Amino acid sequence: MLSFERREAATAHNASSPRSPPGYELRKWLRSRSKARQSPAQNGPHGATTSGLLSLPVELQFMITSHLDLAETVALRRVCRLYRHVITADIVQAQFSRYGQYDAILQGCCSECLTTPGLDRLILDVTREHDAWRSICFRCWRTQLTPDYQRKHGPLLELANGEYGYICHFCAWPVCGGDGQEGSQELLHAPCRVKRYLATITWFVMAILQVGLGVLALVLAVTQYRKVPTVLIPTCIDFGLSIVALALFIIRTCAHDEQKYTYALAAELMMTVVRIPPVCYTARETVNTPNVTFMSKFALGIFLLNLVFRFVDTVGYTLLYFGYDPRSMFIAGLSLRKKMVYMLCTFVVWCAFIPN
Known part of the structure; x- marks a missing residue:
């Protein structure tokens, strides 16, 4: 692949390196493939070897490939599995470099x-x-x-x-x-701009739904469980914590400093975790009431749905806090299984915060 002068320069340049010069690896692969192709099983009916570049002696292959330009070298690498493994980035850089300059x-x-x-x-x-x-x-x-x-x-x-x-x-x-x-x-790309609008609208719908569930739970606790402090007090505590969480969210979205953003995100995650016990306790006490009516079942459904949102927000903020990038699902070359996992994680994260 290299001319004589280039091979000498590459050998002198890599003399202090433990790696073998690029030409050595090429000749090694060509010799092994040539011996395999010259076996009796691959010979013709009259004992003639197969035609093509790989049927030539190693020295001739090396001489031919050393005169190829970059486009021809890349094309040869695409059409031949052998040369795809042999022609690496180091080989190409050594072939089209001289005196340390590419x-x-x-x-x-x-x-x-x-x-x-x-x-x-x-x-x-x-x-x-x-x-x-x-x-x-x-x-x-x-x-x-x-x-x-x-x-x-x-x-x-x-x-x-x-x-x-x-x-x-x-x-x-x-x-x-x-x-x-x-x-x-x-x-943004034109399709990404539309997708971002849809994701943002979805987040606002989810946020309005969560706020509505919190207000509805407070109304039910005040009207239906006014005399049941084990339901009224936890519901009021959860509503008060939701106001604090909303303030932390505003601080985080307005923060331009990375450290301030991290602190606000950690506090928001902690606040989300703290809101889970009151909701769990409220749902349990709703079931333990002596008179089970339609309103009590309706209240139980509201409290359980509110609990589901708390868990989803907790998982989303946890993934976000530990450095998960919601854009990971757009990486090229992902397997179907990994892409599905990334899509699920991204959806959970987007339920917790507005995608930026």
Whole structure:
């Protein structure tokens, strides 16, 4: 794959490294495959070996592949399973590099999966050195995206063609187009904008439903269980805690400091957990009342539904507090089982807070 001068330069460069030079790995794989293809089971009826590049001697294969350009090398890697394992990112970088400087043609190739989607579909990875081969496609970039990795890139993404893009606030995939000026403008893909509206509307419906259940539980406790302090007192305590939780939610959504946001989220999670015992106690005492009427059954249903919401909110805030990213279900290449788990976790989180 490398010419003689390039092989000598690569060998001298990697002399201090314990890894073998790229050419050694290529020749090793080619020799093993050539021996396998020259077995009697794969020979023709007259003893002739199969035709094609792999039927040639290793030295000729090595000489031929060393004259391929980047597009031809990537194409060869796609059509042959052997070369897909042999032609790695290190091999490509060594072939198209000289004296420690990579060829500018590598800018149009992903340094992770070796695909060439186009300069407008490649991001320059700012976590790598400026003079290194740091182009990465959207798929590979989204797969390794973490909150810390996203903070290093900032609100803007520099594309390989010199333009800029943004991170979609809903799915975290890149949004092409921008003027290179950092701002607070929230850009989303057109389908993601519709999905975000639907998720936000769903959250508001769930929030109104929870508030309505709390108010209805308080009204039932005051009107139907006024003389039963074991029902009235816990219901009033839960309603008062819901007001405090609402204040904490407003503080968290208005917080721009990450530490302040974390503290408010921890307090909101604690408040949600504290609200569970009063609701459980109220539901139990409702069942233990001597006269079971329609209103008592209705009140029991309201208290139990309120309890379900408390558990869902607790799970959602717990996932959010321990760093779960609701956008994980949009990662490419997920198995069906993992995608279903992520979708369930994201739904639970979205029931607890407005997706940002």
